[in-house]
Amino acid sequence: MTITPETVAFAIMSVLVLGGGLGVVSSRNLIHAALYLALTLFGVAGLYALFEAPFLAAVQVLVYLGAIAVLVTITIMVTRRLMGITENVNRQWPVAALIAVLAAAILGFVVISQFAGVYPTQAVPPDTIERMGQSFASHQGFLLPFEVASVLLLAAMIGAIVVARD
């Protein structure tokens, strides 16, 4: 593989994603875990940009970094009386690690055996975002799932307010 700007960007983003992920599951200080989560989310946004899906990259930054990461951080701060816990993993962590490693092995095997060396055959059509917007509003497209997602978000909003209220 030759070194192009794309491969460099991919290397940086995958280091961000994987390093951040490792930080999320391993850091004892939960705030640091949340910061690593933000790093991972940013890296994933970078990967979307590499996939030529700028809309998804922007939505990833807006929804995940601007909302979910902030929400997680605030929750940790609000419940921080218990932040000084030294033991951050439960008794079943060796089993969990085993399962994770096994899953990684299986997934890695499947990926390498099935999808090695697949390259994109077509360019991304320039009107992708327009067509996506139209498909959200057309009954041949994704109108019903779109409305269901809206109802889900509304229900989640009301539910969150009701649950978290004193």
Added chain:
Amino acid sequence: MIPLHLYLLVSAGLFCMGIYGVLARRNAVAILMGIELMLNAVNINLVAFWRYISPESLNGQVFAIFVFAVAAAEAAVGLALIISIYRNRETVIAEDVNILKW
């Protein structure tokens, strides 16, 4: 161009870290963060397959957007539940919330 399997390997690694986080962490917020990692890994896969296999169809991107919506709803409700549990039981450790356990 970067071959597809490298992206898939990154996403597989992220997914397995998420599994470990969900299964091994004690703090409920940390478990939620593990779930977020897994959702992101799924999203990387969806968009990668969209880009490499069928960029002319919209399904991959649209699915990723629905995953965003679900993730946002899950984070809001999950964190509200955690705050509510913390108010009532003074704990955010998942094992200590065992009043339903018989």
Added chain:
Amino acid sequence: MADVLASLADIYTTIGNLLTRLFVDVLGASPELASGIIKFLGAGLLATSVLLILVFNIWFERKVMARIQDRIGPNRVGPWGIFQTVADLAKLFTKEIIIPDGADLVPFMIAPVISVMSVVLIWAVVPFAPTLIGTDLNIGALYFVAVSSLGVVSILLAGWSSNNKYALLGAFRGVAMLVSYEVPFVLALLVPVILSGSMRMGDIVRAQSIPFLVVMPVAALIFWIASVAEVGRQPFDVIEGESEIVSGYHIEYSGFAFAMFYAAEWAHGFTVCALMTVLFLGGWRGPGAEQIPTLGIVYFLGKTFLVYFFQVWTRAILPRMRIDHILSFSWKFLVPLSLVLLVLSVLADKLGQLYIPGYAVAGSFVDLLPRTALLLVVTLIVGGLAALWVAGLGRRERRRQEAALSVASIEGRAAQQAR
């Protein structure tokens, strides 16, 4: 001669072509490398000028505020004190960065960087002139909302990592406010996006043969209020609140780290003015700007500074609001109003396209007149009803307070007489 004039008329393209020729022909770089280098240089130039214009802006703001408050303002360094900011910066740069005990070092040092980044990145999609724009992303509007939401992260980081209760309180208040005002901000932003049918900043400007401020004044007002809140200026400066929480999240910062927060804040103030210009005032549009792109930046900066002047004006004359009032104002007034406005204007626009002959959604000044008239009527009705409602609320509250006051005074007098 005509060639020279033509190249001067579009000086940005000319400079770009000259630089490309320099790199390709003289230095022997490949065309891709040359365009990469030029993009890199352009990004550096843009980011630097955003921060450099602050030197003038800070002086301008201090001077205007001083005049409004019947003071003279900075007047020692240079003519009219114009180099005051340079002196201040020199002082800040030489100061030590004090790291408080128990601070979380890495987040503490990253926070100011993120806060500057979130502001400077916005300028990548701001069109200065028809041919001068960092990158005309097809999702420009979404892009700047996304990067400016990073500012919230930096405030939270700074507040938490300082290991200071005032900083944390300021950060909590700030995040609550910024997240609340992001909703009306985005909803008001959707109005120009829907009217122009594009999220590309260049297209939004091109669609404004009639500025959207005239088409949708209430949306522009909501955007303006929300963007002032996003910046955290008076009357929304509870993030800092010097007299309550001693300047909030950056209380523990000093020297260069503080200078970065300071720069980010002021740059953000100027940036939202630029966005307001692009989205509602027609950006670089002005007499002759289409033919002579060089003029575009003049109109753009002129309009931006006009908006900036209004921002300084509001800042100087309004008191700080209480945090709960700020939040209810957003959730109970701005969000419903902008939702109603958005839905009704889209509905009216669609009905107009179906039933009104000669109704155009794009074109020249005259073509757009029917649409402007219809949407203006809708906007003014919605805005007028909202204003009446708010006035009613205010009247009721005032009557309630007056009643409480008179009861209290009667009781007080009775108590005095009994004594």
